[in-house]
Amino acid sequence: MITLYTAATPNGRKISIALEELGLEYQLEHVKLQEEQQFSDAFLAINPNHKIPAIVDDGQAIWESGAILLHLGEKYDGDGRILPKDAAKRMEAIQYAFFQTGGVGPNLGRLGAALRKEGEKNQEMLEIFGGEMDRLCGVLDRILENGEREYLTGEYTIGDIMHYPWLRIAQQIGAEFITSRPRLVAWLDRIATRPAVERGMAIPV
Ligand SMILES: N[C@@H](CCC(=O)N[C@@H](CS)C(=O)NCC(=O)O)C(=O)O
Structure with missing residues (x-):
């Protein structure tokens, strides 16, 4: 199962777009940046860089939007829908x-x-x-x-x-x-x- 940690920002939306393109199921965790939830111990354990987006996929935490998209493409995009096969x-x-x-x-x-x-x-x-x-x-x-x-x-x-x-x-x-x-x-x-x-x-x- 994938959990997406995100907020209503362009970086967060890169990941929700990719998850939707790939038709993947995911749980959503809205990290409220204005309330500084990104600095909570629980979130820092996922992303020490205190920024969304981050995902946890089968226990593996991944952050940096580019790395997350590459991971989703490598693991779930068998048809090359967003990460070409060629x-x-x-x-x-x-x-x-x-x-x-x-x-x-x-x-x-x-x-x-x-x-x-x-x-x-x-x-x-x-x-x-x-x-x-x-x-x-x-x-x-x-x-x-x-x-x-x-x-x-x-x-x-x-x-x-x-x-x-x-x-x-x-x-x-x-x-x-x-x-x-x-x-x-x-x-x-x-x-x-x-x-x-x-x-x-x-x-x-
Ligand atoms: N290089 C990062 C940038 C992520 C980023 O800047 N996230 C912002 C929201 S768009 C954030 O979480 N800021 C909260 C903070 O810096 O404390 C990526 O591409 O994932």
Whole structure:
């Protein structure tokens, strides 16, 4: 049995989307970040890094969204629905998953924190992280442009799942680094139509 420790954030939703795509049963544990439940002894025993998402699968604790998606793909995706079977495509999907954890994840996270800060905004932070987001979205646009791909590898994979919840929020609030790029908008809209994505984005309820 899989238990998912999550909250209503983009990182958490990567995992609920993947679980829904694979049709897996799972138990849900909503970790209330505002109440600092991530610092409880019970949660720190699962993830010493006090962050969601984390899963416990048959007694094995796994954290870091990219590692969790790779685990789910390796263990449960016999058909290559989100982690391709073809070795080259598989590595390309993993590459895009890593690209998200080193790129869009931290930069959009810090940009969001700078924007949410009350009072006077730190202009330098907005410029640094906003500029980097624009550059990263340019990279994603170039990847999708190559062969006019519908998804990053051509097919829907963990690489798309890693990016989607983050970039969808940015799109919804009208961030120009997305809205000025029709290919990115079409890619996100395409992912949004998947029933598993719709279900995964609504978790935790
Ligand atoms: N690199 C991590 C990032 C996880 C992360 O930043 N989680 C945030 C919510 S989106 C969190 O749990 N923050 C609580 C804390 O830092 O105490 C991953 O990809 O799983």
